[in-house]
Amino acid sequence: MARKTTKPKTKKENEMDQKQMMKQMLEMNKIACDNTFMSITTIQEQTENMTQKMIDQATWLPEEGKKAIDEWLATYKKGREDFKKLVDDAFGKVLQSF
Numbered sequence: 001m002a003r004k005t006t007k008p009k010t011k012k013e014n015e016m017d018q019k020q021m022m023k024q025m026l027e028m029n030k031i032a033c034d035n036t037f038m039s040i041t042t043i044q045e046q047t048e049n050m051t052q053k054m055i056d057q058a059t060w061l062p063e064e065g066k067k068a069i070d071e072w073l074a075t076y077k078k079g080r081e082d083f084k085k086l087v088d089d090a091f092g093k094v095l096q097s098f
Contacts, residue, residue: 023098030091037084044080048073 009017051073055066 019098023095026091026095026098030095033087033091037087041080044076048077 051069055061055069058066
């Protein structure tokens, strides 16, 4: 049986393979990050819904307290969205370099 010989890769071909592999690893990490973020978002939204239901039933809680909790939840949600935007922008910039 004859062995098939392959031509050794050139330095440029090796660099291209390394770049492609690095890009695929970054894309995989982005997908993992997105999936983790979606899970965290789901948990936070469920917690927010539960908190809202508890606030609605807490007749003893003054309106200022309810307003403070609503503002806290809104700030938390905005922070989460801002973080997601920053991560997406960073991944986009790194992936553009390939």
